[in-house]
Each structure stands twice: as structure tokens, then as C-alpha cells.
Amino acid sequence: MIFGRRYKHPLPKIPANVRTTFHNMCGVVSAEELKELTLLLEQTMETTRESALNSARIDLRLAEEIASRCHLLLEHYEEFSQREKALVIGAVRYFVVDDDPFSDDTFASGFDDDA
Secondary structure, X not given: OXXXXXXOOOOOOOOHHHHHHHHHHOOOOOHXXXXXXXXXXXXXXXXXXXXXXXXXXXXXXXXXXXXXXXXXXXXXXXXXXXXXXXXXXXXXXXXXXXXXXXXXOOOOOOOXXXX
16 A cells, blocks of 8 residues: 555755855845845846856746745745745845856756756
């Protein structure tokens, strides 16, 4: 019987350089910084949409999904614990910063690390 059994499926290991970059982006921010990050998220998506018109390597569907979830997290930011707030900011920053270990427009899997 398959039901009732628990199988362990390990998650993929996150490369050390990605983990380090992400952790360096984490932190609790003020309301003003939250507004700035929300604006940066919107600007990032405008740029991504424009870039997707000229590059088939950009997975716009995935970028839109990530951006949607980032907006949701930012909208509910005040509801999270301090640790969760830091992780939310790290996730959003990782998505909007061009300088992460895996370029979003160089590889077909460019947004996979952001997801």
C-alpha cells in the first residue's frame, strides 16, 4: 500500500555561492525601505518584460510568478516574525538584484535559482 508510507525525497542542495549571496541579502527593513524594494521589484519586472521580447532564453512566465509571490510577501510583511521578515527581504532582493550567481538572462534556467 502506497498511502500512509512516508518517503524521503531530499531537496536539491543549494550551491554554497547561492546560499552565501542569499544570506547576505537577508535582513529586516524599515517601512521606507520596503516601499523602495517594492518599487525596485516593479522596475525589475518592466525590464524583464522588455528583455523577454528580444530573448527566448528569458522565462517570463516564471519571472511573473516569482514577482507575484514577492508582491504578496511584501504586502504581508508586517505579519511575519523577525526571522521570516529577513528571509522575505532576502528572497525579494535575490530576485531583483542582477548580481546573483546565476544570470537570469544568460541561461534558460536563469530564474530557477530565484524560484
